[in-house]
Amino acid sequence: MKSTINFGYLIFLSVVAALGGFLFGYDTAVISGTIAQVTHLFQLDTLQQGWYVGCALVGSIVGVLFAGILSDKLGRRLTMLIAAVLFSTSALGCAVCLDFTQLVVCRIIGGIGIGVVSIVSPLYISEIAVTQYRGRLVSLYQLAVTVGFLGAYLVNYQLLAWSESGGQLGVFWLNKIFISEVWRAMLGMAVLPAIFFFIIIFFIPESPRWLIVKGQEQKAGDILQKIYNSVVEATNQLNETKSVLTSVDKSNWSMLLQPGILKAVIIGVCIAILGQFMGVNAVLYYGPSIFEKAGLSGGDSLFYQVLVGLVNTLTTVLALIIIDRVGRKKLVYYGVSGMIVALVLIGSYFLFGESRGISSLFLLVFFLFYIFCCAISICAVVFVLLSEMYPTKIRGLAMSIAGFALWIGTYLIGQLTPWMLQNLTPAGTFLLFAAMCIPYILIVWKLIPETAGKSLEEIERYWTRSE
Template sequence: MNNNNVNMGYVIFLSLVAALGGFLFGYDTAVVSGTNQQVAKLFGLDEMQLGWYVGCALVGSIGGVSVAGILGDMFGRKRTMLFSAILFSLSAIGCAVSTDFTMLIVSRIFVGVGIGIVSIISPLYISEVAVAKYRGSLVSLYQFGVTVGMVGAYLVNHLLLNLAESGMATITDPASVSLFEKVFYTESWRGMLGMCAVPSVIFFIVIFFIPESPRWLILKRRDDSAQHILQRIYGSIQEAVSQLESTRQMVISEDSSKSGQWAYLFKPAIFKMVLIGSAIAILGQFMGVNAVLYYGPTIFEQSGLSGGDSLFYQVLVGLVNMITTIIALFIIDKVGRKKLVYWGVSGMILALLLIAFYFHNGEAMGISSIFLLVSFMFYIFCCAISICAVVFVLLSEMFPIRVRGLAMSIAGFSLWIGTYLIGQLTPWMLKNLTPEGTFLLFAAMCIPYMFIMWKLIPETTGRSLEEIEKMISE
């Protein structure tokens, strides 16, 4: 391949549009961290009900990820992303105007379905329009979008909390507040959740400016349309024809088995990779990252910080997550997927042990909460530069095109099962296992993840999707 002719500006544009789905993912998963205490107080929630408030979106995500691959394979990557944008918009509005806890839960389930869909389709789309040399960095733009969305959520939470505190002074009759005052002053959690409507509408609009995935078009025998898009990506008709022919031959080879999609998925070599992908997806959730992102302010408050300071600390954690993801964008295709995981997960184990030590003995030793903040930031740095950057890249490139959407949905289903369990159980674990025991458990779960990455997953850096498929199918 002649990379000098590649229209990288166009490829980056396509990737950034799809990565907006990651932004919405990040915002809607992180925004609940600033609303937990307000919602719990307003509706009188106990620990399990609070876990349900956080976890209900994850239930929706499980549903979304279950159908994402089927929708993406049936209707195309582009139209499936459009559908998710509609779900995000409806959910944001529904949360802002919820009249009771049930309506709030239903709205959060809607956003969960959207999150589940984009968690599969956005990185899949980027992977299928990217060139092999830069695929890791381009797919990591999705994870970068997730981290930017998280920082955006933390900042919105922090700013709206301050706005609410100042705005409350202007309210003379709490019984007759306007909708604006209710959303941004007296019940600012509504504004925190509702602000997602803005990027959701933007996402919906810009999707109309990108083409369908050329590899999906080839799979659907629409070669002329695929060649036109490939020619714009690779800058020459010769390279476009070469890429088209390579993908078409792989599709023909898969079709020669004359087996259905599910039967092909259960071929030993393919099914093995599905199990491995599912294993790293679910284990990654039990290493603690989402517990930190969902319940960070609550954890910081347990260390003695005020609500405002804990939200500010969470903003700092989110900024580290975003900045580290930028670093990962530039090194993932140079260092390699596996080496990043080895170094990053080793650092995560150390950070988790330091956090457990702080909760075990920090107060008695007079250790400042700054120690906890630094430990959290080090943990997020190690996590963002390794498993967070690598997992969606690997899942988007380790399955054959014929079952790529379906296989990613299965692996994604495992990921969201793990995420739901962490979201639901973290309040219980913090109370019954104590913060110390909770973070020791997260550290222990890093060990099997490292073993699987070492023994069972091949290095895919620098290989085309078709080369990876041949390597895995052998």
């Protein structure tokens, strides 16, 4: 089958869907370069500042709740179009907003877009991918997220340098957006990839598996034939998907409560929420302030941020290359074991390192090692697993439930990390993160099958037969 696959077409479809991940990453990370300016301009108190940072997360939780239902009802393609509109509206609104309330509303709209693409983009890639390359193709989404993070850091850096160079644009509103209130440009630049995402979606087809669910077999067959470059392989895939669907005569919600499927959903919720309590976002969001507390120069925080983003991106490229060869479970075993070591080292540094005069640069090395282990394992694997664990008929709905748990975990860790750093001390916080890695490994080891090399239909049969 390998020789018949239309790789160029398959990669094109996957890259287009993965652009949603770039917007996710950019919209999430860009906020870091705007907080000080927005706080000064609108005279925000600490609660308002927290609301400015967290309001997009509220939108993400709303978006993820509806993303699965929308994608199951309207289709994966149309749902991605809706997300592109949300991102464009948010970026433009942030650039021209008149007051803080309008800014928050626009950030919430962008957050809804984040929640939607976090479900539908990896879901679409999973459903159009051929079995033996599904892991690396879905990992393109996570790679796009990390590129979005890095892109936001670099854009923030460049726009800030430009605004401080003393140049003027002549036109009042351009001068306001790009010079005097440059945070508007930082947030607004997302409109360019968002519009591109909107336009290019019109050049990709609907997910063939969704079309089969909706009884549009002719359209599905045409798309599959274009992917496989073979009428025989396309027909085989069509028949395999149909055979799974015809064995299911339950409604979406009753199917969700079927013992095997319910087990898969609960496992998905557990790995989604546990992944947040292993320190991923705590390191990404609070890393610079932790560096400063350890004695590293505050003026270098943006450089450290870019360095973390670069390691994250390059490691995700490596994970993308090896995920289908090594397998999902082995990547988790190796990566999470490394995370435990890194987190214990970070905790030990805060316990003993400062008092013994050990250079704080060692802390930076431990952080970068942690990011490497995290990016090559749970960050690369989680969206792959969630996009392939569930039956086609309820994949969107089940992913929304797991995605909701992921965003709740993200919200909780964002709120709790400052409290933990203060009350548990940095050492206690990172040792707690290390302890939370253990149940994650046990769940993957004991409860999740290896999905590399298996078709979505084979994976579905595993769960539906599991009582």
